[in-house]
Amino acid sequence: xxxxxxxxxxxxxxxxxxIYAYFHHTCFCLTTVLxxxxxFVVYKKSPKEMGHYKYLLxxxxxxxxxxxxxxxxxxxINGFPYITIYPAGPFELLPAQAVIPTIYGxxxxxxxxxxxxxxxxxxxxxxxxxxxxFYHLFNKPxxxxxxxxxxxxxxxxxxxxxxxxxFFHPYDYQVAIKTITQEEPAYIELIKQHPKFSGCDWSxxxxxxxTLAIIVYLPFTLFIIIMILATYYLYYKQNxxxxxxxxxxxxxxxxxxxxxxxxxxxxxxLLIIPSVILLEFGAFSRPK
Numbered sequence: 001x002x003x004x005x006x007x008x009x010x011x012x013x014x015x016x017x018x019i020y021a022y023f024h025h026t027c028f029c030l031t032t033v034l035x036x037x038x039x040f041v042v043y044k045k046s047p048k049e050m051g052h053y054k055y056l057l058x059x060x061x062x063x064x065x066x067x068x069x070x071x072x073x074x075x076x077i078n079g080f081p082y083i084t085i086y087p088a089g090p091f092e093l094l095p096a097q098a099v100i101p102t103i104y105g106x107x108x109x110x111x112x113x114x115x116x117x118x119x120x121x122x123x124x125x126x127x128x129x130x131x132x133x134f135y136h137l138f139n140k141p142x143x144x145x146x147x148x149x150x151x152x153x154x155x156x157x158x159x160x161x162x163x164x165x166x167f168f169h170p171y172d173y174q175v176a177i178k179t180i181t182q183e184e185p186a187y188i189e190l191i192k193q194h195p196k197f198s199g200c201d202w203s204x205x206x207x208x209x210x211t212l213a214i215i216v217y218l219p220f221t222l223f224i225i226i227m228i229l230a231t232y233y234l235y236y237k238q239n240x241x242x243x244x245x246x247x248x249x250x251x252x253x254x255x256x257x258x259x260x261x262x263x264x265x266x267x268x269x270l271l272i273i274p275s276v277i278l279l280e281f282g283a284f285s286r287p288k
Contacts, residue, residue: 060116067109086194099198165208
């Protein structure tokens with residue numbers, strides 16, 4: 001659809017937006033209660049045998065809740081088929097120019113969740129490689145701290161790389177809005193009702209970001225997937241090797257903890273992948 005074929009009724013859906021708002025309010029309240037309980041249990045009730053692993057679990061819980069809180073404050077409403085957004089949460093008090101830093105914040109927090117899950121997964125697997133370099137790397141606090149800081153900085157740097165394009169080609173949301181409204185006048189009324197509306201198109205100042213994002217984020221995603229698969233393979237092989245040496249209870253407990261991390265990753269991917277697909281659809285479905 002293009003050149004005036006989009007109507008205002010197709011863009012503005014008050015009932016759907018209201019349902020979305022109530023749903024998000026409910027989810028955020030439940031998340032706050034459950035996360036508070038989870039943080040309290042991990043911090044106060046963890047046995048001494050957990051050692052510094054409990055701090056990795058706390059890092060994971062805080063990372064997830066920080067992303068949830070941030071997204072709740074933003075609550076973006078998307079306006080496809082263009083890459084257009086206006087905030088429905090407290091972030092609507094920010095100027096429209098803040099959309100780029102806001103998107104960066106979301107990506108940084110999401111990658112923080114990936115980092116926390118990966119660190120916890122590797123720690124769990126390292127415990128069955130007793131008295132190896134892999135094991136000592138995760139059980140010596142100083143080595144673990146170095147690994148944590150280096151990997152965290154690397155992950156966040158990868159998030160930042162695509163945004164470098166905006167330093168050389170500054171984002172001008174007014175130019176983007178002008179392009180969109182010329183092609184689809186229905187957006188004019190939407191912008192009047194939502195002044196913090198912002199968006200971009202392949203032909204405007206978002207092009208460097210979209211190009212760099214595809215070049216950087218795609219290999220990074222593949223790298224994470226390969227690491228997860230390799231970790232599962234190492235765990236499976238080592239667990240098969242140790243199976244005859246472990247008592248049934250210890251083996252069951254180890255498998256239970258590993259399955260818990262697997263489910264966490266699966267749920268996270270199930271939540272994130274649909275959003276990524278929708279964003280990619282918006283990026284490549286510019287009306288003609």
